[in-house]
Amino acid sequence: MIEGMTDTEPLMLFDADRPLVRAAGVRAPRRLSFSQLSAFTQCPGRWLASRLLDVPPDWQSPLVLGSLAHGALEAAVHESPQVNAPDWRVEVERGVERIRARIRRRGWGDDPLPEGVTRPDGSVVTATDWMDAAAGRLDGFELDMALGRPPVPAATERHVEGVIQGVPVSGEVDYLDRSGDVVDWKTGRVPSRRDGKRAHADQLRVYRMLLGDEGVPVASAADVYVTAGGTRVEADLSRDALESTARWVGQTGQAIGRACEARVFDLSPSPLCPWCPLARVCPVARISGARGRETAGCQPFAPSDPRFAVGRLSGTHDTDISDGKEPRMADMDELMAMMSGETPAPKPKPKVKPADPWASEAGQAALDKWGVSEPEATPKEEPKAEPKEEPKVAPKPEPKPATPRWRPSDGRPYDAPVIKGSLNTASYAVTHLELTAAHAWRYAVEHSCDPHETLIVWLKAQWAVAQCAWPELNPPVKGLAEGHPDPAGLLDWAQHVFVRDADRALRDLLDADSTSRPGAATGRQALDCVTDAARRAGESMQAVRALLA
Incomplete structure (x- = not known):
């Protein structure tokens, strides 16, 4: 099953x-918490590490300080809700x-200190140090910042559990007011990105269900950020939002079950990799910038x-493991078509032709936005002309639908990307182009x-x-300069190891450039x-070439 490994x-x-x-x-797990569902969505490999490894906390651990702050809020609300500004220490x-x-x-459970x-x-960090740091967060x-009035508690740290879309789920509701208002205390920063706020709202919707x-x-x-002046971020509890969250819970829970059964988990590199306990051992961890390397x-x-x-794991390239949010590309023809400006082969037309969504104003606006020209109308059939002495003009052949350039196959990474008309989807070239x-x-x-x-x-x-590094080895890619690279030449070039090295150097220097960060540059300036x-x-x-000369 495993190539190149020992018996152990x-x-x-x-x-x-x-x-x-x-x-x-x-x-x-018999029951999944929201944090487990969210962690698996971010990176199944990191979720796996949390299940298998005992990760020791470090000083200023957000988990430790967050737990202590939650305990303090629970004590304040439960024991003396009439004291608006308690002594947080x-x-x-x-x-x-x-x-x-x-x-x-x-x-069961770990001591909070x-x-x-x-x-x-x-x-050495003492118990006093931990408590002082947690009090500083509050x-x-x-x-009264949570609800705009003094709290009237119905419950604190209430345990809830149930089944959502067939997935057993449990959680702890931080605060439930007698008015029916639910509050989840947050000790971090208010998310600046929409997806971060949406993820937190998913947690509140799970509690609502x-x-x-x-x-x-x-x-x-609502989420209430105690470290940001009590900023309150309301969750959408509409029927559509609840149904969307329920689907996500069901899809993610099923994906966790499949991954655990197969014992194979995806790795999802992201800017959060430096904060993962696997950062030094994961071969695809995305570590960039001075702060990222230090962390x-x-x-x-x-x-x-x-x-x-x-x-090397054999037989796992097509494992059915996914968080249900990002569909995989069926083959590389679509990517190659986008890069070469071609139109992918159309799907077979159904017997009953549905309404064309691109014919609407919104559809035309979308086509214009992406630079896709409207398909030409089918030429009308010309009336047959009477025989004349001049030669007849041969009718133009009807355009045939584009056919796939290659047939996808699953070979070995070091094999050629194209072999006898088959595209080796496991090749280094294809992986590099996908990433x-x-x-x-x-x-x-972002830009x-x-x-x-x-x-x-x-x-x-x-x-x-x-080209700067190894001009003797770097093959030309026909059409790349014009923005329409030849797919075969592109694959041949991308198979080289030095191309991946070039990309790593490019990303590292780009991450170090403050002018390229999101919000600092947009459009042409970002490019x-x-x-x-x-x-x-x-x-x-x-x-480097000079050093080796």
Whole structure:
């Protein structure tokens, strides 16, 4: 099953060729919490690590400080709700006792004040240090900020559980007011991105559904950020929003079950990788920028740890593991068609032709936005002319639908990307192009650029960096300069290892450029940042050549 490995299987085996990790053994939880569902959506591999590994907390751990702050809020609201501005240091101590009492009742759980934690300078963190830091998170927060009035508690830290879309789910509702208002305390920053706020709203909608199943009416639900002056972010509790969240819970719960049964989990690189405990051992971890490298270097698991290994997993390329949110591309023809300006082969027409959505004003506006020209009308049949002495004009052949350029196949990464008309979807070239396209799309969204243009600019930048490094080996790509690269030439070029090295150098220097960050540059200016980073990356590659000369 595993190529290149010994008889003793490690705890986590990372695939050398694809973003996958195999677990030695993991069971799906009997009930899933929202945090587990959310963690799996962000990165199944990181979710797996949380199930298999005991990750020691570090100083200023958000989980530890958040738990202490929640305990203090619970104590303040439950014991003295009439005191609007309590002494938060005292409330933290009360909260610790409430948490410890809860642990004793249920018979399991970690003490809220971790021992043996040290600061970067080597000094030991004491219980007093933890409580002082947690009280600092609550400094300036007053209880009436949550609802605009003094709280009237119906319950604090209420346990709820139920079944959503066939998935057993449980949770703890931070605060339930007698008015039916639900509050979830947040000790972090208010999310600036829409997807972050939506994820938090999903949590409140899960609580709304579970409370509803128990017959508890919910009038409203909101996140209250105690570290941001009590900022309140309301959740949409409409029927459509609740149904959308329920579908997500069902899809994610099923994906967790499939992954645990197969023991194979996807890895989803993101800017959050430096904060993952696997940052130093995961082969696809995205670590960039000085802060990212510093944070990743502090993670607890080293590459020499025998519990982690890199090998090859056979028969897992087509594993049915997904969070249900991002469909996979069926084959590379669509990507190649987008890059070369061609139109992918159309699907067979149904017997009954439905209304054309592109014929509407909205459809035409979408076509114009993406630069897609309206298909030409079918030429009307000319009336037959009477025989004349001049030669007849041969009728023009009807245009035939485009056919797939290649037949997809699943070979080995180091095999050629195209073999006898088949596209090796496991090749280094295809993987590199897929990841480049994904990164280009993300950059385009963050910087308000056209994604197709961004992809072409990124490929040009990679080629230019590779040309500076190894001009003797870097093959030309016909049509790339004009923005329409020849697919065969593009695949041949992308198969080279130095192309991936060029991309790493490009991304590293781009991440270090403050002018390229989201919000700092948009449109053409943002694309120019990519070109400038390529120039610097090329210079760095030439410096290496000079050292080796």
